[in-house]
Amino acid sequence: MERKVSESVINRLPRYYRYLNELSKSGIERISSKELSQKMGVTASQIRQDLNCFGGFGQQGYGYNVKLLQEEIGKILGLNTPKTAILVGAGNLGRAFAINTSFEPRGFKLIGIFDIDKNKVGTTVKNITIMDYSEIKDFIEKNKPVMAILAVPRTHVREVANELIDYGIKAFLNFSYAEISQTDGISVENIHFSDSLMRLSYKIKENYSKDI
Amino acid sequence: MERKVSESVINRLPRYYRYLNELSKSGIERISSKELSQKMGVTASQIRQDLNCFGGFGQQGYGYNVKLLQEEIGKILGLNTPKTAILVGAGNLGRAFAINTSFEPRGFKLIGIFDIDKNKVGTTVKNITIMDYSEIKDFIEKNKPVMAILAVPRTHVREVANELIDYGIKAFLNFSYAEISQTDGISVENIHFSDSLMRLSYKIKENYSKDI
DNA sequence: TAGATTGTTAATCGATTAACAATC
DNA sequence: TAGATTGTTAATCGATTAACAATC
Numbered sequence: 097m098e099r100k101v102s103e104s105v106i107n108r109l110p111r112y113y114r115y116l117n118e119l120s121k122s123g124i125e126r127i128s129s130k131e132l133s134q135k136m137g138v139t140a141s142q143i144r145q146d147l148n149c150f151g152g153f154g155q156q157g158y159g160y161n162v163k164l165l166q167e168e169i170g171k172i173l174g175l176n177t178p179k180t181a182i183l184v185g186a187g188n189l190g191r192a193f194a195i196n197t198s199f200e201p202r203g204f205k206l207i208g209i210f211d212i213d214k215n216k217v218g219t220t221v222k223n224i225t226i227m228d229y230s231e232i233k234d235f236i237e238k239n240k241p242v243m244a245i246l247a248v249p250r251t252h253v254r255e256v257a258n259e260l261i262d263y264g265i266k267a268f269l270n271f272s273y274a275e276i277s278q279t280d281g282i283s284v285e286n287i288h289f290s291d292s293l294m295r296l297s298y299k300i301k302e303n304y305s306k307d308i
Numbered sequence: 309m310e311r312k313v314s315e316s317v318i319n320r321l322p323r324y325y326r327y328l329n330e331l332s333k334s335g336i337e338r339i340s341s342k343e344l345s346q347k348m349g350v351t352a353s354q355i356r357q358d359l360n361c362f363g364g365f366g367q368q369g370y371g372y373n374v375k376l377l378q379e380e381i382g383k384i385l386g387l388n389t390p391k392t393a394i395l396v397g398a399g400n401l402g403r404a405f406a407i408n409t410s411f412e413p414r415g416f417k418l419i420g421i422f423d424i425d426k427n428k429v430g431t432t433v434k435n436i437t438i439m440d441y442s443e444i445k446d447f448i449e450k451n452k453p454v455m456a457i458l459a460v461p462r463t464h465v466r467e468v469a470n471e472l473i474d475y476g477i478k479a480f481l482n483f484s485y486a487e488i489s490q491t492d493g494i495s496v497e498n499i500h501f502s503d504s505l506m507r508l509s510y511k512i513k514e515n516y517s518k519d520i
Numbered sequence: 521t522a523g524a525t526t527g528t529t530a531a532t533c534g535a536t537t538a539a540c541a542a543t544c
Numbered sequence: 545t546a547g548a549t550t551g552t553t554a555a556t557c558g559a560t561t562a563a564c565a566a567t568c
Contacts, residue, residue, distance in 0.1 A: 106510055110503035141561050148527060156526040157568040173506045174513035189408050192400035197501050203509035242512060267512050269504060283511035285504045289409050291322035292497045294385045297415035298318055299495035300454060300479045301386035353537050360551060368550040369544040
């Protein structure tokens with residue numbers, strides 16, 4: 097029925113959401129695509145095109161209501177329906193992510209944390225007691241979490257991911273430096289620090305040679 | 309002289325690098341664009357086009373030498389010239405990043421860590437003693453680091469970034485949930501956990517409604 | 521009503537894919 | 545030499561930008 101919205105558009109939505117949130121917090125009630133485009137460093141055309149993939153949220157001659165538009169984008173992103181998530185791997189990174197992240201405003205709810213390290217099992221992070229990885233199957237079958245955050249060693253990612261898919265997990269936020277083989281119906285979002293560093297390395301190189 | 313290489317190409321380079329590294333480690337010496345394309349889930353055309361932005365690294369009738377190609381991509385990314393970096397903000401996230409990341413193989417060298425929390429100052433992470441943020445100006449002027457990893461509260465990012473630019477920092481890896489205003493000659497790479505979560509939220513929503 | 525700004529169609533631009541001659 | 549596969553040019557596809565009629 098509806099045509100599929102392109103990846104590029106989706107990738108821009110969180111940024112719109114963030115800007116609208118800031119505008120809203122600073123008390124601005126309405127904004128035109130032109131004003132917003134200037135603030136964000138994009139074209140007004142792009143903003144209007146992007147938004148009109150989902151419907152007409154503006155009003156001719158007026159612009160967009162900031163609060164309303166933010167709400168609509170939130171709905172498009174599905175932030176209003178909390179999806180249950182578990183964290184696999186409670187090392188430095190896993191714990192830091194759990195502590196630093198506001199799950200609820202982003203559409204998720206963290207309901208379990210797992211590790212294989214017996215020293216960690218039983219301790220708590222964000223009021224959640226870390227469980228032994230051996231209990232994960234039962235936990236998933238009982239509580240049906242939708243998403244798993246993977247912060248396990250690179251060598252274990254694929255194995256763990258496959259297991260969790262078997263148990264019923266539908267989506268991954270993957271921090272481990274390896275890729276989860278693309279399976280049908282499984283959503284994956286990777287955060288690879290190494291890739292970011294390498295891109296930055298390239299950019300620095302480019303910026304310098306430009307000057308010479 | 310050379311035409312600017314598009315962002316899309318650059319963004320794919322680290323992934324090529326990773327795959328070649330894996331191939332190399334598993335003892336594979338040569339690979340054709342077709343084989344690689346199948347492994348990576350892209351087109352062979354794209355691989356050849358991407359690589360030929362930088363030069364002809366292959367051989368007709370043979371394909372690509374895995375090790376050589378990996379090396380060349382490493383050079384393109386600038387991984388062979390270590391760039392000095394400092395970490396600003398030694399909270400959970402900053403520390404976890406410092407501990408988990410291999411800087412040298414990604415073209416960087418971590419030479420200093422800063423925080424404002426007096427309780428953290430003096431303790432060490434990865435053999436680096438955390439310094440007080442008040443010392444950062446002197447440190448930068450003396451040691452001339454090129455890049456700063458920002459893991460400070462959202463409310464402080466812009467202020468800190470502007471200060472560091474004044475002191476001579478040329479690039480940022482930014483974890484804080486705000487954007488650094490794009491300045492000429494300054495390279496920025498953002499890692500926004502919130503954006504990743506929201507994109508995943510959207511994907512989950514889409515994957516489900518597709519099934520219905 | 522006049523002015524502003526949207527939603528949307530059309531034009532342009534760039535990126536991806538296909539095709540093939542060059543050549544190992 | 546014959547087969548394979550690159551490097552590169554041409555064709556296609558999609559995304560971005562421009563333009564403008566609709567309308568608040």
